[in-house]
Amino acid sequence: MRAAVVREHRGPFVVEELLDPRPGPGEVLIDVAACGVCHTDLHARDGAVAFPVPAVFGHEVSGVVAEVGAGVTHVGVGDRVVGAFIMPCGDCAMCGRGQEELCDRFFSHNRLNGTLYDGRTRLFTPAGEPVAMYSMGGLAQRAVIPALGVGRLPAGVPLADCAILGCAFLTAHGALVHVGDLRPGATLAVFGAGGVGLAVIALARALGAGRVVAVDLAPDKLEAARRAGADEVVDASRADPVAEVRRLTDGGTDLALEVIGNPVTFRQATEVVRDGGRCVVVGIAPSGVTAEVEMTRLVRRKIQVMGSFGGRPRHDLPVLGELVAAGRLVPGDLISRRFSLDEVDEAYGSLARGESLGRTLVELTPAG
Known part of the structure; x- marks a missing residue:
């Protein structure tokens, strides 16, 4: 698949070929329809917030479920979903208290090391080099997400536009x-x-x-x-x-x-x-x-x-999806520009220069 990879802090987003990721138990693989462009990616890319490189950034996505790992029952192949930047494990003390926005494993594994909760990334180059994931690494044609971090979208809502439910609206x-x-x-x-x-x-x-x-x-x-x-x-x-x-x-x-x-x-x-x-x-x-x-x-x-840091995906994503379905929220109204994956460095450059109004969106074509 194609993905935008950053190889050094403050470096460019360069589209490369990576191996297709595969989901493990409790995870889903989605074909990414769109990924929102968020300033937090720049904080991590530029080293203002510690994060390893090489990495794939992008942390608010929508797409279609292509594969589910063992034990996943609330979404299935073919479902249209939104992926949250907070990806709760469901097992730690904070998740047990209902405060999944403070999930211990999310912060200790993903935000410190760019991995999922078995301590491994799902992204690799064809030569076998590991590539860190910022959340799900959404600036790619495919992304693996812990299943509790995705929510099914109601019928009829715009798939690409709903990507921004996963961070901005969450x-x-x-x-x-x-x-x-x-x-x-x-x-x-x-x-x-x-x-x-x-x-x-x-x-x-x-x-x-x-x-x-x-x-x-x-x-x-x-x-x-x-x-x-x-x-x-x-x-x-x-x-x-x-x-x-x-x-x-x-x-x-x-x-x-x-x-x-x-x-x-x-x-x-x-x-x-x-x-x-x-x-x-x-x-x-x-x-x-x-x-x-x-x-x-x-x-x-x-x-x-x-x-306040983020929201609670299991509770909030269904609420936000229903608000969109009811016409009370129109996420497309906040999207001012749309880019292709090949234009992703331009998208983040525009954001860094303060030229972006509202949210900008990177729209992706599925891997063939």
Whole structure:
């Protein structure tokens, strides 16, 4: 099969031939229809987040099940599925507690070593060289995914577009529902109108949020936020975002989400929530970056500051699929550009230069 391989940190995505992967017990093989282009891939590619190379990145995919390993019963060959970037093992302590977004084996095996849960990658060159997998290594014609990390899609939903359910919308659902405890009519501020920020806005709307305010520095991203469902936008290059959000929401929001991973916007997000409000931090910063919070306000106003990483695939993917089937979520509205596998280096270059609005998608043709 063909796959985009990165052989050195900060190096290009180069399409190579790899051996067809095979699923082990509890795993599925999919023919990849599409893979979303996410900034987290760049953090790992560039070494800001430790990850081995050579590697295949890409961690939000959709496709068709081509083969299932022993013990897999909830999906079968021919099913249209979405694959989550978090691939729970189902057996560790965190999965047992229902917090599969913190799966011990996912972090210790995949995020540290680029393998699946037997300690081995499923990707090899024709010469036998192992290639690390970032999640399932979705920038390839075929991908192996632990079965608990895939969800069947309802009939009639667009297969390629639904790839972004596996990271952007999964992350949004985790932040809004599992951590943010979003209630109907709640007011929100969203700091950052990139791919995940737009997913947060669109999903909040689908789940019945009240007034939604988007904050960014880029006018084109703020316009995209309006299209995604934001009631108000704040250009942080032209106005004090804390004062503006407070003004637009009569003193503060019920919930603020920081989806950039920046110390400045982290503090701003903590300062726009009302007394007793909740600030959810989603953005990934380079390792070692710290941020400040005003301690007295945190205590006196009973502000909750909480981190959120991804979502819970077994629960969230079916919910998201049904929202798409019902027309309440339209993932294609967030996709601004589409690339082929041969154009993948251009896709990530555009993302790195800040040229991408919302999500961009790499669409793949099945291996022959």
